[in-house]
Amino acid sequence: MFRRRRRAEEETAPAVREASPAPARTTGPWDAADDYPEAERVDLGGLRLPVDPRFEIQLRVDGDQITGVIVLLGESLLQVQAVAAPKRNGIWDEMRADAVRDVTAAGGALEERDGPFGPELAGRAPAQGQTEPQPVRFLGVDGPRWFLQAVISGPAAAGGEAGDILEDVVRGIVVVRGDEPMPPREVIPLRLPADRQPADEQAPGREELRPFERGPEISEIR
16 A cells, blocks of 8 residues: 555656756856857966956966966056866855955955945955055956956945946956866966067066057066
């Protein structure tokens, strides 16, 4: 009797639906596998960054490793870094908590709010060479096995045309994660542009690069 009831329940039980695939991205930052729009970008290995004569691109170097990218627009900065992330879970929630703790400990203050890329942090944070905390925004995007953090500081953090330009830079970024295994939060490797042209005269510890006939200045910060 119990066996017949079990068979009847199995026959009438609704079929389990398979999970739907993640929806395709409709805006950047993009994954290298996405069908992203064509644009002029500088290839830095793990990141492909939009170029524009209105801003300068600098590469942050730690020893022999390029660890991040800085976009200079007037008195404003955009700092970008891509790191590895778990396959199934994003890390932006953890990174926001870390940023709030670190900035608060340094004498600044951040509040969470909704932004064009989802949850973000905005407020003031200490800046090198400044006596008072400066306006800042922390943006974060979880991608497939990667996380992109972008920090806007200076006047652009308050919005306006400069803020729109730097947000568009973030939207145009393509992240090239690669297939090799990497622990979470490890920096995705970057490299110098293959077609860079060193300047004739270079300041100590800095190499100026001009990979395009018309485009941004690209230099290293050590």
